[in-house]
Amino acid sequence: MAEEKKTIKKEEVKEPEVVEVKGYIETIGRRKTSVARVRMYTKGDKGITVNDKSFDKYFTTKILQEICISPLKRMNCDDKFMVSVKVHGGGVNSQAEAVRHGISRALVEFNEEFRKRLRRAGFLTRDPRQRERKKFGLKRARRAPQWKKR
16 A cells, blocks of 8 residues: 555656746856856847946957957847856956857857857857966076076
């Protein structure tokens, strides 16, 4: 009798289907030691915020702003999405390129047809170059102390 109850309980307990409705696409972009978490919304007021600031306030120079929004301009989507970015690590140039990488990945998730054009532009390639570590006995990674004969 106890065995029958166990089988009935197993049959009754069904795992619910998990359906996630987020309303945004989340990706990660990286460059050197910078990491950018990008959320791209189709609804809401259009624009880009980086660390809760407007992207033109966070990236002060025009060159960094262009790097940041280049994937959106390439796909003619600069006024179609609201993009929210949390970025940390590295310098400002590295952070701008991490944001570009993250936005490019989000655009590909949004529409797979964008992949070819973004790949040709080089926006989907994660640049793996990192700073070489300092070695002991040297000033920097390879810079030796000045040699003096006398």
